[in-house]
Amino acid sequence: MNDWRADCERHVSLEMSVKNIRGYSNVERTLFITHGYGHMLPVQAREVYVRDERCFGLDWVETIQEVPTEHSVNTAKLVSGNDGINKKFLDEYLDRHIDGGFEMFVDEYFEGTPFLTQMLKTAYRYWQRDRTPVIRKCMKLLLAYNLTQHVTMVEGIPDEEGFLGKIDDPTSKFYGRTVAPMMINFEIKCAMADMWRELQKEILEELSTLYSRFYGGKDKSRLWPTIFMVSSILLAVWEEMQFDCHYRVPDEEVVYRFCNDMEATPVGVIVGLFSTISCKNPSFQEWSTSKHHTVCNSNPAVCDAMEEIRHHVTSHDKYLRSRCETSFDRDDFDSLAGKFTSQLVIRASAC
Secondary structure (H helix, E strand, O other), rough: OOOOHHHHOOOOOOOHHHHHEEEEEEEEEEEEOOOOOOOOOEEEEEEEEEEOOHHHHHEEEOOOOOOOOOEEOOOOEEEEEEOOOOOOHHHHHHHHHOOOHHHHHHHHOOOOOOOOOHHHHHHHHHHHHHHHHHHHHHHHHHHHHHHOOOOEEEEOOOOOHHOEEOOOOOOOOOOOOOOOOOHHHHHHHHHHHHHHHHHEEEHHHHHHHHHHHHOOOOHHHHHHHHHHHHHHHHHHHHHHHHHHHHHHHOOOOHHHHHHHHHHHHHHHHHHHHHHEEEEEEOOOOOOOOOHHHHOOOOHHHHHHHHHHHHHHHHHHHHHHHHOOOOOOOOOOOOOOOOOHHHHHHHHHOOO
């Protein structure tokens, strides 16, 4: 999965290559970039001179209509400043999404996807009370991956400037807003992609450590729900990754190999390990804090999270059981949602 680059490679072409660039302006200005969730990323920008100006066009697909609609716009001829995208600012930008509006992001981005929306909010509320670092890291992974796929916009540009990129199509959810320059959009995607790959690597390492601690008998009761939430978020990102691979990679053989390898090893290992450690714990459907609080040392944050998980699993039992054999549908961005997380729940409950 570390070699998968479909989230960025579709934008790489002759027009985006170094050969196309003739030079840069020495004058820089600050642009305030946003993905539309109330937070800003300051980026130094400068004009870029190119041979082929087709590289400034940006296209995207929206699903607010019954049928997904395609949109495109020409953007400003700007690229990031001499220092590129500031990784520290980007990291702080993601942090602000967690500290000031993560649940709003979940509601707007996932639009009420059954089970996933509720589980992400439960994990967030658990983190707010328990402050478990790996849970926050999982939320950051989710944000970084999804914002890598998201269109970027620019705020604070006066109308009289005539800045290119304003969306004048009233059918777009971004109608009236201004799309960020294509080259800056691409640079942010690349920086965000590097970030989510590093976070994924760290989370997998921490998940391995959690299992080692569990089998070592250290605080098992506290680790079990943490392992579940970490695994759920990781698998949810992998579901999205499979959809994006189907959606963006034209070679069916490459897509099949990538998805098959993912399901054969990492998904299978995570689901299998969790079902093994779940056998001696109450099932999600049976959980009752009054009966089982001693399982988690009567920790209020864990007990509350388990009550919420029991409600989610019970409420969406039929949905979850229908997701195991789901398949890719290009016109339904949620078509693979729950494909892996449902296996995690069902196999753990079957012990």
